[in-house]
Amino acid sequence: MENVLTIDLEEWYHANYEDNLFQPGQDYEERVIGNTNKMLDLFDRYQAKATFFTLGMIAEKYPELVRLIHKRGHEIASHGYGHQLIYNQSEQEFEEDLQKSIITIEKAIGQRPKGFRAPSWSVKHETPWVFSVLKRNGIEYDASIFPVKTFLYGIPDAPRMPFQMNFREGSMLEFPTSTVQLGSKNVPFSGGFYFRFLPYAVIRRMFRVLNKAGQPVIFYLHPREIDPHQPKLEKLSFRDHFIHYYQIGSCERKLEKLLREFRFTTVENYLFHSQKEFDVVWSLNESAVYRPAGAGGRTISG
Numbered sequence: 001m002e003n004v005l006t007i008d009l010e011e012w013y014h015a016n017y018e019d020n021l022f023q024p025g026q027d028y029e030e031r032v033i034g035n036t037n038k039m040l041d042l043f044d045r046y047q048a049k050a051t052f053f054t055l056g057m058i059a060e061k062y063p064e065l066v067r068l069i070h071k072r073g074h075e076i077a078s079h080g081y082g083h084q085l086i087y088n089q090s091e092q093e094f095e096e097d098l099q100k101s102i103i104t105i106e107k108a109i110g111q112r113p114k115g116f117r118a119p120s121w122s123v124k125h126e127t128p129w130v131f132s133v134l135k136r137n138g139i140e141y142d143a144s145i146f147p148v149k150t151f152l153y154g155i156p157d158a159p160r161m162p163f164q165m166n167f168r169e170g171s172m173l174e175f176p177t178s179t180v181q182l183g184s185k186n187v188p189f190s191g192g193f194y195f196r197f198l199p200y201a202v203i204r205r206m207f208r209v210l211n212k213a214g215q216p217v218i219f220y221l222h223p224r225e226i227d228p229h230q231p232k233l234e235k236l237s238f239r240d241h242f243i244h245y246y247q248i249g250s251c252e253r254k255l256e257k258l259l260r261e262f263r264f265t266t267v268e269n270y271l272f273h274s275q276k277e278f279d280v281v282w283s284l285n286e287s288a289v290y291r292p293a294g295a296g297g298r299t300i301s302g
Protein backbone atom coordinates (compact mmCIF):
# COMPACT_ATOMS: atom_id res chain seq x y z
CA MET A 1 0.00 0.00 0.00
CA GLU A 2 1.47 3.31 -1.05
CA ASN A 3 1.10 6.36 1.16
CA VAL A 4 1.54 9.95 0.06
CA LEU A 5 4.56 11.89 1.29
CA THR A 6 4.39 15.68 1.14
CA ILE A 7 7.00 18.26 2.11
CA ASP A 8 6.18 21.93 2.46
CA LEU A 9 9.36 23.41 1.01
CA GLU A 10 10.00 26.59 2.98
CA GLU A 11 12.49 28.09 5.45
CA TRP A 12 12.67 27.73 9.23
CA TYR A 13 10.97 31.11 9.73
CA HIS A 14 7.93 30.63 7.46
CA ALA A 15 5.42 30.32 10.28
CA ASN A 16 2.12 32.12 10.67
CA TYR A 17 0.36 31.31 13.97
CA GLU A 18 -1.76 34.37 14.78
CA ASP A 19 0.22 36.55 12.43
CA ASN A 20 3.24 36.34 10.16
CA LEU A 21 6.36 35.98 12.26
CA PHE A 22 8.77 37.01 9.53
CA GLN A 23 9.47 40.14 7.50
CA PRO A 24 9.31 39.26 3.79
CA GLY A 25 12.19 41.58 2.84
CA GLN A 26 14.56 40.70 5.67
CA ASP A 27 17.69 38.55 5.34
CA TYR A 28 17.60 35.41 7.45
CA GLU A 29 20.05 32.57 7.80
CA GLU A 30 19.64 29.98 5.04
CA ARG A 31 18.90 26.46 6.28
CA VAL A 32 16.60 25.03 3.61
CA ILE A 33 19.27 23.71 1.23
CA GLY A 34 21.10 21.58 3.80
CA ASN A 35 17.89 20.30 5.38
CA THR A 36 16.33 19.43 2.02
CA ASN A 37 19.47 17.61 0.87
CA LYS A 38 19.39 15.57 4.07
CA MET A 39 15.77 14.67 3.31
CA LEU A 40 16.54 13.76 -0.30
CA ASP A 41 19.29 11.35 0.78
CA LEU A 42 16.96 9.79 3.33
CA PHE A 43 14.21 9.39 0.72
CA ASP A 44 16.65 7.77 -1.73
CA ARG A 45 17.78 5.31 0.90
CA TYR A 46 14.22 4.00 1.26
CA GLN A 47 13.03 4.54 -2.33
CA ALA A 48 10.47 7.07 -1.19
CA LYS A 49 9.16 9.77 -3.49
CA ALA A 50 7.56 12.99 -2.26
CA THR A 51 5.52 15.94 -3.46
CA PHE A 52 7.32 19.15 -2.51
CA PHE A 53 4.78 21.96 -2.07
CA THR A 54 7.28 24.64 -2.91
CA LEU A 55 7.06 28.23 -1.76
CA GLY A 56 7.53 30.63 -4.69
CA MET A 57 10.02 32.64 -2.59
CA ILE A 58 12.19 29.53 -2.30
CA ALA A 59 11.94 28.63 -5.99
CA GLU A 60 12.92 32.19 -6.86
CA LYS A 61 15.89 32.30 -4.46
CA TYR A 62 17.14 28.74 -4.95
CA PRO A 63 16.00 27.52 -8.40
CA GLU A 64 18.86 25.01 -8.51
CA LEU A 65 17.56 23.36 -5.32
CA VAL A 66 14.10 22.98 -6.87
CA ARG A 67 15.64 21.60 -10.08
CA LEU A 68 17.63 19.09 -8.06
CA ILE A 69 14.56 17.86 -6.17
CA HIS A 70 12.72 17.45 -9.46
CA LYS A 71 15.65 15.68 -11.11
CA ARG A 72 15.77 13.19 -8.28
CA GLY A 73 12.25 12.07 -9.16
CA HIS A 74 10.06 14.09 -6.81
CA GLU A 75 7.07 16.23 -7.69
CA ILE A 76 7.18 20.03 -7.48
CA ALA A 77 3.83 21.60 -6.58
CA SER A 78 2.88 25.08 -5.31
CA HIS A 79 2.70 26.35 -1.72
CA GLY A 80 1.94 29.91 -2.85
CA TYR A 81 4.60 32.60 -3.06
CA GLY A 82 4.90 34.50 0.22
CA HIS A 83 3.35 32.19 2.86
CA GLN A 84 0.41 34.45 3.59
CA LEU A 85 -2.76 33.18 5.29
CA ILE A 86 -5.36 32.93 2.51
CA TYR A 87 -8.29 33.76 4.78
CA ASN A 88 -6.62 37.11 5.43
CA GLN A 89 -6.27 37.81 1.68
CA SER A 90 -8.75 38.99 -0.93
CA GLU A 91 -9.45 36.77 -3.93
CA GLN A 92 -7.29 39.05 -6.07
CA GLU A 93 -4.37 39.04 -3.61
CA PHE A 94 -4.50 35.27 -3.47
CA GLU A 95 -4.53 34.98 -7.26
CA GLU A 96 -1.51 37.28 -7.63
CA ASP A 97 0.41 35.31 -5.00
CA LEU A 98 -0.49 32.00 -6.68
CA GLN A 99 0.49 33.22 -10.15
CA LYS A 100 3.84 34.45 -8.85
CA SER A 101 4.50 31.02 -7.36
CA ILE A 102 3.55 29.23 -10.59
CA ILE A 103 5.87 31.46 -12.64
CA THR A 104 8.86 30.94 -10.33
CA ILE A 105 8.35 27.16 -10.36
CA GLU A 106 7.98 27.10 -14.14
CA LYS A 107 11.19 29.13 -14.44
CA ALA A 108 13.04 26.66 -12.22
CA ILE A 109 11.91 23.33 -13.68
CA GLY A 110 10.35 24.20 -17.04
CA GLN A 111 6.89 23.00 -16.17
CA ARG A 112 3.88 24.25 -14.28
CA PRO A 113 2.82 22.71 -10.97
CA LYS A 114 -0.27 20.48 -10.94
CA GLY A 115 -0.95 20.67 -7.22
CA PHE A 116 -1.38 23.29 -4.50
CA ARG A 117 -1.29 23.44 -0.70
CA ALA A 118 -2.28 26.60 1.17
CA PRO A 119 0.18 28.06 3.69
CA SER A 120 -0.91 26.78 7.12
CA TRP A 121 -3.96 25.03 5.51
CA SER A 122 -5.60 28.47 5.49
CA VAL A 123 -8.67 27.52 3.45
CA LYS A 124 -12.07 27.87 5.10
CA HIS A 125 -15.76 27.70 4.28
CA GLU A 126 -15.50 31.48 3.96
CA THR A 127 -12.95 31.27 1.10
CA PRO A 128 -14.78 29.14 -1.52
CA TRP A 129 -13.17 31.26 -4.29
CA VAL A 130 -9.82 29.54 -3.61
CA PHE A 131 -10.84 26.60 -5.78
CA SER A 132 -12.05 28.75 -8.68
CA VAL A 133 -8.74 30.64 -8.63
CA LEU A 134 -6.75 27.38 -8.57
CA LYS A 135 -8.77 25.94 -11.45
CA ARG A 136 -8.44 28.96 -13.72
CA ASN A 137 -4.67 28.91 -13.14
CA GLY A 138 -4.31 25.31 -14.28
CA ILE A 139 -4.04 23.62 -10.87
CA GLU A 140 -5.45 20.06 -11.03
CA TYR A 141 -5.52 19.00 -7.38
CA ASP A 142 -5.47 20.60 -3.94
CA ALA A 143 -4.10 19.48 -0.56
CA SER A 144 -5.11 22.47 1.60
CA ILE A 145 -7.73 20.87 3.80
CA PHE A 146 -7.03 19.57 7.28
CA PRO A 147 -10.30 18.16 8.66
CA VAL A 148 -9.67 19.17 12.28
CA LYS A 149 -10.45 22.15 14.46
CA THR A 150 -7.47 24.24 15.64
CA PHE A 151 -6.84 27.87 16.56
CA LEU A 152 -5.11 28.47 13.21
CA TYR A 153 -6.69 26.24 10.59
CA GLY A 154 -9.00 23.36 9.85
CA ILE A 155 -12.34 22.41 8.32
CA PRO A 156 -13.54 19.76 10.78
CA ASP A 157 -16.62 18.80 8.75
CA ALA A 158 -14.68 18.07 5.53
CA PRO A 159 -14.26 14.44 4.41
CA ARG A 160 -11.24 12.66 5.91
CA MET A 161 -10.27 10.71 2.77
CA PRO A 162 -9.34 11.99 -0.70
CA PHE A 163 -12.48 13.34 -2.36
CA GLN A 164 -13.88 15.40 -5.19
CA MET A 165 -14.38 19.04 -4.21
CA ASN A 166 -17.27 20.64 -6.09
CA PHE A 167 -17.56 24.39 -6.47
CA ARG A 168 -19.43 26.82 -8.65
CA GLU A 169 -17.05 26.61 -11.62
CA GLY A 170 -16.37 22.89 -11.55
CA SER A 171 -14.59 20.31 -9.44
CA MET A 172 -11.11 19.39 -8.27
CA LEU A 173 -9.47 16.46 -6.50
CA GLU A 174 -8.73 17.13 -2.84
CA PHE A 175 -6.14 15.36 -0.68
CA PRO A 176 -6.95 16.24 2.95
CA THR A 177 -4.20 15.66 5.50
CA SER A 178 -4.93 12.32 7.18
CA THR A 179 -6.68 11.92 10.51
CA VAL A 180 -8.23 9.02 12.37
CA GLN A 181 -11.69 9.16 13.84
CA LEU A 182 -12.13 8.70 17.59
CA GLY A 183 -15.78 8.98 18.57
CA SER A 184 -17.07 12.06 16.79
CA LYS A 185 -13.62 13.73 16.65
CA ASN A 186 -11.00 13.66 13.94
CA VAL A 187 -7.59 13.16 15.49
CA PRO A 188 -4.53 14.48 13.63
CA PHE A 189 -1.35 12.42 13.56
CA SER A 190 0.13 12.45 10.08
CA GLY A 191 2.86 15.03 10.16
CA GLY A 192 4.46 18.11 11.66
CA PHE A 193 3.84 18.71 15.36
CA TYR A 194 1.49 15.72 15.67
CA PHE A 195 4.13 13.39 14.27
CA ARG A 196 6.77 14.80 16.63
CA PHE A 197 4.42 14.75 19.63
CA LEU A 198 2.91 11.26 19.40
CA PRO A 199 4.96 8.14 20.22
CA TYR A 200 6.09 6.24 17.14
CA ALA A 201 3.98 3.21 18.14
CA VAL A 202 0.84 5.35 17.94
CA ILE A 203 1.83 6.78 14.54
CA ARG A 204 2.45 3.28 13.23
CA ARG A 205 -0.90 2.07 14.51
CA MET A 206 -2.73 4.93 12.82
CA PHE A 207 -0.97 4.25 9.52
CA ARG A 208 -2.07 0.62 9.79
CA VAL A 209 -5.68 1.54 10.57
CA LEU A 210 -5.92 3.68 7.44
CA ASN A 211 -4.00 1.31 5.19
CA LYS A 212 -6.15 -1.61 6.36
CA ALA A 213 -9.19 0.37 5.25
CA GLY A 214 -7.56 0.71 1.83
CA GLN A 215 -6.67 4.36 2.36
CA PRO A 216 -3.30 6.03 1.88
CA VAL A 217 -1.97 8.22 4.66
CA ILE A 218 -1.36 11.77 3.45
CA PHE A 219 1.70 12.69 5.48
CA TYR A 220 3.53 16.04 5.70
CA LEU A 221 6.72 17.50 7.10
CA HIS A 222 8.88 20.63 6.75
CA PRO A 223 12.66 20.65 6.11
CA ARG A 224 13.17 22.59 9.38
CA GLU A 225 11.65 19.72 11.37
CA ILE A 226 14.81 17.64 11.01
CA ASP A 227 17.08 20.57 11.94
CA PRO A 228 17.91 20.81 15.66
CA HIS A 229 20.41 23.62 14.98
CA GLN A 230 18.09 26.11 13.29
CA PRO A 231 17.94 29.67 14.64
CA LYS A 232 15.03 30.29 17.01
CA LEU A 233 12.06 32.45 16.14
CA GLU A 234 11.58 35.30 18.54
CA LYS A 235 8.31 36.46 20.05
CA LEU A 236 6.63 33.06 20.04
CA SER A 237 4.08 32.48 22.77
CA PHE A 238 4.69 29.48 25.04
CA ARG A 239 2.11 27.47 23.11
CA ASP A 240 3.52 28.35 19.69
CA HIS A 241 7.09 27.66 20.83
CA PHE A 242 5.97 24.22 21.98
CA ILE A 243 4.21 23.49 18.68
CA HIS A 244 7.13 24.77 16.64
CA TYR A 245 10.07 23.04 18.35
CA TYR A 246 8.80 20.05 20.36
CA GLN A 247 11.04 17.01 19.77
CA ILE A 248 12.84 18.54 16.77
CA GLY A 249 15.97 16.69 17.88
CA SER A 250 14.51 13.20 17.39
CA CYS A 251 12.34 13.86 14.34
CA GLU A 252 14.84 12.70 11.73
CA ARG A 253 15.26 9.31 13.41
CA LYS A 254 11.49 8.95 13.67
CA LEU A 255 11.08 9.82 10.01
CA GLU A 256 13.64 7.19 9.09
CA LYS A 257 11.69 4.57 11.05
CA LEU A 258 8.56 5.52 9.16
CA LEU A 259 10.29 5.35 5.78
CA ARG A 260 11.68 1.94 6.64
CA GLU A 261 8.27 0.59 7.54
CA PHE A 262 5.89 2.20 5.03
CA ARG A 263 5.99 2.95 1.31
CA PHE A 264 5.59 6.50 0.07
CA THR A 265 5.01 8.18 -3.25
CA THR A 266 4.03 11.57 -4.68
CA VAL A 267 0.46 12.82 -5.08
CA GLU A 268 0.99 12.83 -8.84
CA ASN A 269 2.09 9.18 -8.92
CA TYR A 270 -0.70 8.15 -6.62
CA LEU A 271 -3.30 9.96 -8.62
CA PHE A 272 -2.35 9.86 -12.23
CA HIS A 273 -0.63 6.47 -12.41
CA SER A 274 -3.12 4.48 -10.41
CA GLN A 275 -6.19 6.02 -12.10
CA LYS A 276 -7.95 6.42 -8.76
CA GLU A 277 -11.45 7.79 -8.69
CA PHE A 278 -12.98 9.22 -5.56
CA ASP A 279 -16.55 8.34 -4.61
CA VAL A 280 -16.97 11.09 -2.04
CA VAL A 281 -18.12 14.43 -3.38
CA TRP A 282 -18.24 17.47 -1.12
CA SER A 283 -18.34 21.25 -1.29
CA LEU A 284 -17.68 24.21 0.97
CA ASN A 285 -20.58 26.11 2.47
CA GLU A 286 -20.38 29.17 0.27
CA SER A 287 -22.81 31.12 2.38
CA ALA A 288 -20.46 31.13 5.40
CA VAL A 289 -19.47 34.64 6.46
CA TYR A 290 -15.96 35.57 7.52
CA ARG A 291 -15.68 37.74 10.60
CA PRO A 292 -12.22 39.31 10.68
CA ALA A 293 -10.28 39.72 13.92
CA GLY A 294 -11.67 42.48 16.08
CA ALA A 295 -15.21 42.08 14.78
CA GLY A 296 -16.38 39.39 17.15
CA GLY A 297 -13.22 37.33 16.94
CA ARG A 298 -11.55 35.30 14.24
CA THR A 299 -13.48 32.45 12.72
CA ILE A 300 -10.81 29.99 13.74
CA SER A 301 -13.33 27.97 15.67
CA GLY A 302 -15.64 28.09 12.63
Ligand SMILES: [Zn+2]
Binds near residue numbers: 008119
Ligand atom coordinates in the same frame (compact mmCIF):
# COMPACT_ATOMS: atom_id res chain seq x y z
ZN1 LIG B 1 4.06 26.28 4.90
